[in-house]
């Protein structure tokens with residue numbers, strides 16, 4: 413994918429956020445990585461989505477330095493570039509304040525796999541990070557947010573569970589590109605809503621078993637994926 417194509421995808425994904433109910437005002441941002449150049453395209457800070465144009469997007473390097481663009485990049489840019497450096501193989505990141513996932517983040521609770529909706533996209537629990545320390549909050553906050561996310565994935569595969577809840581903040585999701593990351597953000601919000609109500613209805617509910625988790629995750633992911641049409645096999649749905 414060329415840098416121009418990454419820009420187009422990042423613009424499209426950012427502009428879809430409000431209509432999908434994933435953000436209010438400007439409470440979110442999407443970025444995409446051009447693997448060929450190692451450059452990241454990200455939304456400008458504080459610009460309403462409906463006014464966003466491709467020329468407003470900002471291009472930064474993997475250290476977060478602006479290489480193209482007349483506007484300030486998203487305030488969360490240090491978090492995005494830290495995750496691109498930490499999680500090999502991801503090509504898009506979405507940060508939103510979607511209500512149900514944000515409720516879990518504020519409560520400091522992970523989202524357990526309670527059903528196949530979850531299992532189709534996340535191979536296990538979606539973790540919640542620890543809270544940032546006073547020192548981390550008063551330091552380089554957005555960089556420290558990236559570090560606390562990476563810390564939560566020391567024993568997890570970020571490609572198998574492409575989402576996290578940042579405690580007392582909100583979710584970050586990722587994928588093979590910006591639109592794939594957006595799909596994961598959509599599913600995360602649904603999984604969070606279903607999990608919240610399921611646990612309210614049945615406080616003793618247990619996570620699904622390994623066999624159902626394997627079956628549903630592997631229908632859409634990996635060499636044996638058979639969901640959808642052949643040309644889309646392996647693509648996220």
Ligand SMILES: O=C(CO)[C@@H](O)[C@H](O)COP(=O)(O)O
Nearest residue numbers: 438439440441457458486487
């Ligand atoms: O997490 C937050 C606010 O809590 C941020 O996501 C902003 O709400 C979006 O910032 P910009 O991308 O517009 O700088």
